[in-house]
Amino acid sequence: MKYHIWSLGCQMNMSDAERIATTLESINYTPASTEKEADLIVVVSCSVRQSAIDRIHGKIRNWNLRKTKEPLVTVLTGCVLDEDRLAFKKVFDLVFDIENLAQLPAMLADKTAEAEKEIENYFKIIPRYTSAFQAFVPIMTGCNNFCSYCAVPYVRGREYSRPHTEIIAEVRTLLKNGYKEITLLGQNVNSYGNDNPKEITFPELVQLVNDESDDFWLRYITSHPKDMSDELIKKFIQASKLTDYLHLPLQSGSNEILKKMNRHYIYEHYKKLIEKVRAEKPDIAISTDIIVGFPGETNEQFMHTVRAFEEIKYDMAYISQYSPRSGTAAAKLEDDVPKPEKKHREKVLTDILAKTALKHNKKYLDKEVTILADRYQKGVLFGRSGSFKLVAVKTEPRDLIGKFVKVKITDANAWALTGEMA
Secondary structure (H helix, E strand, O other): OEEEEEEOOOHHHHHHHHHHHHHHHOOOOEEOOOHHHOOEEEEEEOOOOHHHHHHHHHHHHHHHHHHOOOOOEEEEEEOOOHHHHHHHHOOOOEEOOHHHHHHHHHHHHOOOOOOOOOHHHHHHOOOOOOOOOEEEEEOEEOOOOOOOOOOHHHHHOOOEEOOHHHHHHHHHHHHHOOOOEEEEEOOOHHHOOOOOOOOOOHHHHHHHHHOOOOOOEEEEEOOOHHHOOHHHHHHHHHOOOEOOEEEOOOEOOOHHHHHHOOOOOOHHHHHHHHHHHHHHOOOOEEEEEEEEOOOOOOHHHHHHHHHHHHHHOOOEEEEEEOOOOOOOHHHHOOOOOOHHHHHHHHHHHHHHHHHHHHHHHHOOOOOEEEEEEEEEEOOEEEEEEOOOOEEEEEOOOOOOOOOEEEEEEEEEOOOOEEEEEO
């Protein structure tokens, strides 16, 4: 029997997919080379955006047509809102909560069985890592913030911090096996340990992981501005393996919209955080998440976000047009910003971003940087720098994948760097 996993959304879902693979292989399933070869298809869903849900509906129609001609089992897990769950239960053979993954073999044997929440056992499943040199290590799951637009607290539940001893053990094994990049994952890594008074803090965890080896890069995602402490900011200097890159979602530059979003900070606080980070690490690359066209966002409020882009000068931004998700607080508000206006606002921000990103990237010209090579395509080696810059190098050797490579930068555009072997 062969399986295929289709993962949508964030890095947490990608990490979940690796644990699903381990679970299926424990009951003698093997990976299918293509979706069409699979006897079992597992979807790791993302309920954050309606577009992801729409894609699943499109796929399941084709899979159910296939079921009329040949045996096929379809399974859904990941982030699934209650309304989506009710619809999907009618078309999928099995829908289950990802925290109950350890019970998947039993649920496949009896699809009517009700699983009990087993979040501790979920974390104990050793992933089937998709990379031999880069690994996502989840440190927590769930979220307590209830941002008004976000589905995560409803689909992942409240915050649960994985014991730090388990995290360190997984990292230690990865490093012994030659992994070069570790990314600590959580919906809000900054609040790691807050749910358990006996646990260490996130800055302490960063330092412990940092001290495990001298030959790897350490990253983390995602941070919430309201919980980013001075102690964590200092780790950009104190933790030598921590890369010079920070992803810190802003979502909006308008304090009125931030309040509507239930973000628990104002723009001025966010800006001071960026100033503190850059004081510690002047050349750090900073990216963000932004939502345009949130319900009620006026042109004046949007211009506050424009101002934020001009002041902070991001290296990268992930800009999305607001779409309502049922069950969230914002879904009760009128989605009153027209689609063309959302598209226009996205373009305005993208144009500013292109200018600031290009200015940042030109600073690398004629300089030597280290990249972690991750793929080779048509005579070009690709990799990311510590500052998460995409770098392309024309070179013949193909045995550099998974290794740190020194590159001299010869060209730059807003979205990538080009170089030659140093």
